Amino acid sequence: MFDLSIFTTPETWISLITLLFLEIVLGVDNLVFIAITTDRLPAEKQHLGRKIGLLGALFMRILFLCFASFLVHMTTPLFTIPFIEIHGEPMGFSVRDLVLLAGGIYLIYKGIDEIRSVLNLTEEKEQHEPEVHRSAITLPQAVITIMIMDLVFSIDSVITAVGLAQH
Template sequence: MENILELLASPAAWAALVTLIVMEVVLGIDNLIFISILSNKLPPEQRQKARRIGIGLALIMRLALLTMIAWIVGLVAPVFDLGIQGPLDSHGYPAFETQFSWRDLILIAGGLFLVWKATKEIHHSVDTSPSDDILDKKHVASMNFTAAIVQILLLDIVFSIDSILTAVGMTEHVEVMYVAVIFAVGVMLLAADPLANFINKNPTVVMLALGFLLMIGMVLIAEGFGAHIPKGYIYTAMAFSAGVELLNIWARRSKAKRGGGEADSGAGH
C-alpha cells in the first residue's frame, strides 16, 4: 500500500504512466485491425462476440505475462546461434543478427502468419470471377467462430509479448504497467465495433488495412532478424495513408451528394 501511495505522489511515475498508455494504445492498433478484419469474416450475429472475446483474451494474456516478467525478460536471451558472419551495414555493424532468442522466433512466426493471412485476404479481394457470390459464401462459411478465435489468440500472444517487453523497457513499476495495459485494452474495446463497422462499410479501407497488416508482418519478421525499425516511422506512414484514404472517402461522398442533388434538380425541371 505504501508503494502505491509513493507512486501516486511521484511525478515521474505519472509521466511514465501517460507515456506507456500512449505507447500501449498505439501498439494495440495492430491487434485491433487484425481482430476487426477477421471478425468481419464471420456471420453478422457473431462478429461483436468474437471481437469481445478476442480483446478479452488480449487483456488476459497481457495481465498474465505481467505476472511472469522475469520469464518474459528471459525471452530475449539467445537460444541458438547460426555461427555465420552476416553482411555489414554502412557503419560496420552486422546487418542482421545470427543469434536468435525465443522472442525473435515468436516475432518471426507471428510476422509470417500475418503476411500469409494478409496476402490470402488480398488475393481473395482482387481475384474476381463470375462466381464471386458463391466464393464469398464459401469464404465466410470456412471461417467458423472457433477458427477465428484461435487465429486471434495466436496473434494476441505475439502482440502481447511485444507490448509487455516495451512496457518493461519504459518503467520498472509493475503497478504502472498494469494500469497502462488495462487502460489501453479498454480503449481497444471501445474502438473495436466502430472501427470494424467502418472497415466493413468501406471496401477500399479493407484493402488499406490489409496493406497495414502486410507491412506489420514484414516489420515483425525484420525485428526477429535483428533489423530494428523505429516504430514512429511505421505508424507515421500508417497515419498518413489513413488520412489520405479518409480524404478520398470524403471526396467520394461529397461527389455522390452533388450527383444526387443534381439528379433531383433535373427531375424537378
C-alpha cells in the same frame, strides 16, 4: 506488500502516461487483425466474436505482462564475463539483462521490418493481385486466433513496458 507511494511521484505518472500512449500506438495492428478475423464470421456472430476475442486477448496480455514482470525481477547474475569489468567487477548477466537484451534485439528487428514493409508498399500496389476470398470460420476458431495473434502482436508493447518500468 505493494507500495502505493510510487504513485505520488511525477516520474511514475510520466512513465504511466508514456506506457499508455505506447500501448495505444502499438495496439492499432491488433485492432485491424481482430476486425479482419471477425469479418470471416457470420454477420450475427461478429459482434460477439469481437467481445470474446478482446476479453481473451486482454487476459492473455495480462498473463504475459505478469510473466515478463516476474522475469525482469530476477536480477541475480547467471553468468559473468570476466574480461569485461564494470566498477572493478566482472560484468554479470541476469535473467532480467537477457530478457531486455533479447527484447531490444527483437524491437530493432521489428522496427527495421516495419520500415521495409512501408517502403515495399508502393511496389505491392503496382503488382496488386486479385483478392482471395477467405473461407468462413467458427466463433471458437476466431476467438482462439484473436487471442494467439494478440499475444504475438503484444510482444513489442510488453517488452517496451517492462523495459521502461522501474517498479
